[in-house]
Amino acid sequence: MAENARQDLKEGLVLYNTENNAGLRDAWNTIQKEWKCCGVTKPDDWSKPVPIHLEEKQNKNKIFMNASLINSKVFCVQGCYDKVEQWVDDNKHLLGTIAMCVLVIQLLGMAFSMTLYQQIHRAGKKYEA
Helix, strand or coil, X not given: CHHHHHHHHHHHHHCCCCCCCHHHHHHHHHHHHHHCCCCCCCHHHCCCCCCCCCECCCCCCCEEECCEEECCCCCCCCCHXXXXXXXXXXXXXXXXXXXXXXXXXXXXXXXXXXXXXXXXXXXXXXXXX
8 A cells, every 4th residue: 555655646746847737736845845855755756857947046056946955965865755654653643543533423423313313203203193
């Protein structure tokens, strides 16, 4: 499953520079900027060269590429998939707690809806002539 997710994300990178994909482009830029990562598994995931046209700064020593800072000293080398996987692993107890709360709420909703259905069903039989 993890390999399928990586492959799907890499296929999404291919669509990065195509027309009508501003949402995808913005999502990748935001993810890479916030998580300080580049590409899916590594910067080389950006097929051939990393697209430079996004946010070129006037400073010749620094160029922001897809929200990853590149100069002679700074470069985001960790892939975003690994960063997200690490975050999920670090927060698995919180995520599990949230999932259990949602499960309990769903079960209570089902129980109340079954009770309501029974009440309506019983009330309907009393009015039969």
